[in-house]
Each structure stands twice: as structure tokens, then as C-alpha cells.
Amino acid sequence: MSAALFEDLIPLYPVYAILFADATVPGAGLSAVEISALFALWSVSTVVVEVPTGILADRFSRRRLLVAGPLVTGAGFALWTFAPSFLSFGAGFVLWAIGGSLRSGTSQALVYDELAHLGRSPDYARLAGAMRAAAAVGLIGGTALAVPLLAWGGYAAVGIASVAACVLCAVASALLPETRRTGPRRTGQDVAPGAAVTAVDDAPTGWLAILRNGLRDVREQPVARRMLMLVVALTWVAALDEYLPLLVESFLADSVSDTPTPQSVALLMIVVAAGDICGSLAARRVCDSAAVGPAVGAGAVTLILAALWGHPAGVLGVAVAFGIFGWALVVADAALQDRLASASRATVTSIAGVGEEVVALLAFAGWAAGSAHLGPAALFAIAALPYAVAGGAMTPRASRRWRKRMSRNAPM
16 A cells, blocks of 8 residues: 555656746746647557556566566656756656556556455455555645645755655565465456366466467456456546546636635645545445446436536535546456456556556547537536446346345345
8 A cells, every 4th residue: 555655646746747838947848739749658658568568567576567667657757857858758758658557457466466365355446445545645645745845945856756755666565475376367257168267377478378368358258348348438537637627616716706726726626536535445345346337327427417516515526426436446446357367467457558548548639629619517527428328227237136146145
């Protein structure tokens, strides 16, 4: 959990775009087009390296990759801090993409396999939810630290603190246990008849063989396929959290006579972050994949109503909705991990990461196109509408599964 906390305890997060555009910083003062080009480079780099690093995590020590990831990212932040320029910013984003991809999928795979080794794989959702909550706390902490650090030492202090957080994340990752991956692969309850059950030691170690095995796992297991698609689909609204300050600002602008201040927007954003944290922690108590569809539908309806209400109190509804989405993401990930082979676990999770990145890019493009005609409230409501429809369609199926489960467990 400490590694997840330090990974996002980065004071540079809320100010790096400002650093790029600040003409008073030698080598900075970039235009909006140049900054957009950097963001595009970041996204493209992530898509390119995501699956290869996942395969790497299935071939070599996952703990070592978890240690290397933040150090690579920290090197990028150091470039931004001590040698700011367009080329340095671009190199930093490439390093950030590599460092993030080394951890993406790898951490889930290591945690799940260690729990499985101890016979505690049902605890994965609880720990995954706690890790997600710790990351959210780290993000809030990093944002809070940015203000005093900027006042004390400017961008240099913020950059040094960010590099230090990466080093602490690497140290915390080095303390994680890692058991040699041996024994039969785990299979889900819906493995196709006749599917091969192989030992991890006997699994192919070639890059293409690992990728093929991972794709076969998903192809042969309908529930795993649905959960992977759900994890990817939930990125659609999750990616829009970048625009949440605009939604909150619109709530305040419609309800108060004065211009909303950044401080008031930040305070309400903490409410949304708290909802996300509570949703992640709720997976410790409730982890039923059959309830994901109806829950996502309910969250979508809540988000639509809160966004269209346009009152500051609607932030509570937004917080509830993002809490539900966070819970659903943890539960869907746990259901997916239950059905993956250890030998290709990180690879498949990285494939999901590529899907998430593509969906996020589509969400950003959709927002850019729609913002010319609609306000933040309408755009959030439109983004949530597919979830509401899908959730409504999945509710009867979930109800049938629940009744079947209850009848199976009923005393004779």
C-alpha cells in the first residue's frame, strides 16, 4: 500500500502543464500546440510499451520491474526539473510512459499470485481496493504539497520532491515479497472444456507464446472476456475526471454571484476524491461481480442527475457515482484476475491497459469536439448515458444469477 501511496504522491502532477507554459522558466514557455503534442507523445508511448512490459513482467522478476518503474519515471521528472526544454519534456514523457507501464499490470499480477501462493486469493479485491484508495490519498497529498513547495522553492522544489517520492516508491516496492511462480495455473469456473491446464514452470517463455497464451485465456473464458471489456469500458467516464474541475466550477458559477475561486473548486474536488476512496474501500466488504452491471447503471443515473441539477450539492452525487465506478473497477479486476493464468497474468492486464488508454483518448477527443457546443454538465451526462443503458440491460441477468445462487445455497 505504501508503494501505491508514493507512486501518486507527486507534487508535479497539478503544475507540470503550468511549468511547460511558464515563459519565465528558461527552456519552457511552450505554446498550447506544443503542450498538446507532448500529451499525444505520452499517450502514444504508453500504448506502444504497455504490452511488451506486461510480457516482460511474465518472463522476469515482477518485483524488480516494480522497483525499476518509479526510478525510470523519476529520471523523467529530473529532466523536467534540471534541464527544462521541449526535448527534455518529451523525453520525460517517454520515460514516464515506460516507468508507468513497468508497474501497470505488474503490481496486480504480483499481488494476486502472492495471495494465491498463500491460499488467500479471495482477499485480492480487498487489497486492490486498499491500493487504489492509497493511490487516491497520495494524489490528494501531492496536490496539497505543491502549494507550499512552490512558495518555498519554486518548480525546483516541486520537481525534487517528486523525484524523492519516486525513490520512496521504489524502496517500498523492493520490500514486497515475491515467490517463485510454480505450480498449476489457476483456472476460472468458466474455463472451456478441454482447455489445457499447465504448470507455470512448463509454460512457454517466448514473447509471442506468452501473448498467445494470454489471448487464449481471454478467448476461452467468457467471464474473463466480459470483465476485461468492463475494466476497459469503465475508463470512458474515469478519464473524464480530468474535466471534473470544470464541472464543479459550472456548479458554482450557476449558484453564486461571484466568480468561483480555485480554492472553492479544490475543496469540492476533495469531496469527489473522498467518494472515489470510499468506493475503492467498499470492495473490502462487497465483492460480487454479478452486481457490477446494476451498480454501474445506478452510478450512471446518479451522475446524470447530479450533473444536470447544476447545484453545488450535486457534487455529492458526483462523488457517489465515482465511488460506485471505483468499486466496480476493483471488483471487475478481481474477477478478471481470478480467471487468468499466472504465466500470462501481467500480459493480459497490460492488454487491458492498452484498451484503457485508447478509450481515454477517445474520451478526450469526444470532449474536445463536444465542448464547442455543450457545457460540462451536458457532456458528463452524455458520457454516462451508455453506462445507464448497459446497466439496465444487465440488471435482469444479474437478478437471475442472484436467484439461482440463492436457490443453490438454500437448505434442502
